[in-house]
Amino acid sequence: MDSSSPASNTISVKGTIPVASTFGSPSINFPSPPANDSSCDGKTISLWPGRYHSPVTTALWEAKSKLLVRQLGPPKDAPLQSTLLTKTPSQSRTCILYDFSSDFVLREQYRDPWNEVRIGKLLEDLDFLAGTISVKHCSDDDSTTRPLLLVTASVDKIVLKKPISVDFDLKIVGSVIWVGRSSIVVQLVVSQSKKEGSDDSDSIALTANFIFVARDSKTGKAAPVNRLSPETELEKLLFEQSEATHNLKKRKRGGEWKDLENGNLNRLKSLLAEGRVFCDMPALADRDSILLRDTRLENSLICQPQQRNIHGRIFGGFLMHRAFELAFSTAYAFAGLVPCFLEVDHVDFLKPVDVGDFLRFKSCVLYTELHNLDQPLINVEVVAHVTRPELQSSEISNTFHFTFTVRPEAKAMKNGLQLRKIVPATEEEARLILERMDADSDSLQ
Incomplete structure (x- = not known):
């Protein structure tokens, strides 16, 4: 079959990978675990590492089960x-379909109030799908060699272009768009069409790039x-854009970009002056502002075995999911809407997280953007x-940075909504606020 045909754009299956509801413990016909894999102890694949409880992870495990048998049980003396x-790109391209319109149980698993x-659950799915695609690209399809260890290095900005409903089918398409010597960029596009025959560009709801690095296991x-x-013009364009982004990051790491500390000195002093009023004269402080620490x-949480991937580490998507839930709660408590x-x-995934680790998530509102009253912005750091x-x-x-606004329908219920300005109590907090504001400003240019 021609490698560019739609049927080849999946992992070990023909056509789009469907996502079914996972109510209870579904029975999936996976191959038996390798006999020489002590971590499996001859148990069913439902007890293998990485069998996390998302419907997407279940579907992907089934789709790439043969590949994972090799990943989980390679000979110890096998050469790399x-x-x-x-x-x-077409050889790694994978499509996931959420059949929300007809699968009621699946719809309920992903529905928010x-x-x-x-969104947190979707972020988790995106990480798992990106990992699947990177494994597919890096595989040499040789059962006598030891596969690479692939680690999520970072996630580029994830942008929600429009709300995603659970009443209509949802599709995620992803593929490798760039590789370096040992790094891989996987692009994921989430789309949802509410009208038949609508333009593909109008249906795009979310985009994300995941960066993986390969290591000798x-x-x-x-x-x-x-x-x-x-092959295609679009694939060539995405490759060139990713190459430019990679080179830009290298120049930044190499010190080509200088710290404009002196230019920010006045801004820093101004922020600290506002914060000192709160700390030293709270009765005179601006009622439209609030200290960051407040x-x-x-x-x-304690990281559990059920949250690990095939390499025994905690899923990056699980961490993003938990961080998002706390960020959402922080923005909710702050805005009152x-x-x-x-x-x-x-x-950036700075340090791997292992099973048994005691993980603490700490959040705060770093700053608010109030220039557009119809869409005020709340930046939350976790x-x-x-x-x-x-x-x-x-x-x-x-370290995660999430941006929220206030739902229009909620804003209409509270006339005269005024989000407070965030002010620092310490120089460290002032620097964090300025760095975040400048980073967001640069990303918009």
């Missing part, structure tokens, strides 16, 4: 795959990945800390 192949898709060192040969929320999600800014009480240590695993 050394032959680099050249693949096209406002009859829209739960034994040494942990960077490992080369299969090359990419874009917007904080926090929650914590139901928030509406707009975007996730760039996320920092994930891996805490080890027995070692008296706490390290940052991830």
